[in-house]
Amino acid sequence: MTSITAATAPLSPAGPAPLLGLSLPLPALHTTVLDWYEAGKRDLPWRTPDASPWAVMVSEFMLQQTPVKRVLPAWEAWLERWPTPADLAAEPPGEAVRMWGRLGYPRRALRLHATAVAITEQHGGDVPDDHATLLSLPGVGEYTAAAVASFAFRQRHVVLDTNVRRVFARAVSGVEYPAQATTAAERRTATALLPDDAETAATWAVGVMELGALVCTARSPECGDCPLFTHCAWQRAGRPPYEGPARRGQSYEGTDRQVRGKLLAVLREAHGSVEQARLDVVWPDAVQRARALDGLVADGLVEPVEQGVYRLPQ
Numbered sequence: 480m481t482s483i484t485a486a487t488a489p490l491s492p493a494g495p496a497p498l499l500g501l502s503l504p505l506p507a508l509h510t511t512v513l514d515w516y517e518a519g520k521r522d523l524p525w526r527t528p529d530a531s532p533w534a535v536m537v538s539e540f541m542l543q544q545t546p547v548k549r550v551l552p553a554w555e556a557w558l559e560r561w562p563t564p565a566d567l568a569a570e571p572p573g574e575a576v577r578m579w580g581r582l583g584y585p586r587r588a589l590r591l592h593a594t595a596v597a598i599t600e601q602h603g604g605d606v607p608d609d610h611a612t613l614l615s616l617p618g619v620g621e622y623t624a625a626a627v628a629s630f631a632f633r634q635r636h637v638v639l640d641t642n643v644r645r646v647f648a649r650a651v652s653g654v655e656y657p658a659q660a661t662t663a664a665e666r667r668t669a670t671a672l673l674p675d676d677a678e679t680a681a682t683w684a685v686g687v688m689e690l691g692a693l694v695c696t697a698r699s700p701e702c703g704d705c706p707l708f709t710h711c712a713w714q715r716a717g718r719p720p721y722e723g724p725a726r727r728g729q730s731y732e733g734t735d736r737q738v739r740g741k742l743l744a745v746l747r748e749a750h751g752s753v754e755q756a757r758l759d760v761v762w763p764d765a766v767q768r769a770r771a772l773d774g775l776v777a778d779g780l781v782e783p784v785e786q787g788v789y790r791l792p793q
């Protein structure tokens with residue numbers, strides 16, 4: 480029986496696999512997480528069997544930097560208005576930015592629109608079902624390609640989001656937090672843990688993600704409720720404190736992001752062009768306000784119409 484230990488960790492052409500500290504046989508690990516997922520998973524609409532690949536793709540774009548609670552109503556409204564990629568592609572990108580509302584990081588709306596256009600023009604309106612083609616779409620990165628291939632098409636891929644990375648860092652590598660950016664070692668670990676069977680691998684991917692979202696949370700993991708409690712490397716090591724570089728905070732108040740959000744809210748609600756004077760009232764610092772507006776224009780989220788007049792991109 481295969482066991483995840485330093486002695487039996489598989490070797491990779493890129494170098495030795497990292498020390499894997501979760502001494503639980505792989506099949507038992509899979510069963511433990513899959514059973515927990517089956518019993519404890521949230522009932523989310525993009526996980527139902529009748530969710531289309533497009534519905535799954537939209538959810539993945541939205542969930543990347545926004546919590547489920549805020550995504551749910553936005554996702555439902557989006558799919559109601561644009562049930563297929565072609566429906567979205569038929570409208571200007573500014574409509575995607577408008578519908579994105581207050582989900583944050585609105586460049587995702589532009590990328591999703593560009594992806595819908597590419598799917599419509601180059602793939603007959605159907606979300607591609609293979610990882611390489613998904614990866615070639617504008618705005619689709621490694622994570623989204625793997626997630627859509629796995630969740631919409633039940634394929635076998637390493638799906639590494641922040642939740643999964645944190646669970647593996649703790650349970651397998653015995654550290655409280657993973658590195659800031661995904662490392663080759665993490666990818667080798669995740670590959671080594673992936674079930675062989677595609678259907679099982681797809682459920683494993685979402686199961687570990689759910690464990691990270693609900694139990695092995697960033698600030699206060701509920702270890703007493705965790706199915707991996709007795710096997711977790713970080714627990715067994717006495718929960719050593721994080722010793723890596725300072726972790727990025729999530730501050731928002733007073734940042735350019737906040738100013739961009741306020742400017743964009745005015746444009747979203749306007750349904751037409753907006754004069755500079757209406758934008759000037761949203762933030763008192765003229766220098767920061769101008770910088771935020773310039774950034775929105777540079778990102779393609781706002782379009783100058785004429786001197787001192789702006790609108791969402793057409």
Ligand code: SF4
Pocket residue numbers: 646649650694695696700701702703705706707708709711712713714
């Ligand atoms: S025991 Fe705690 S730290 Fe380990 S995987 Fe479970 S929730 Fe995370």
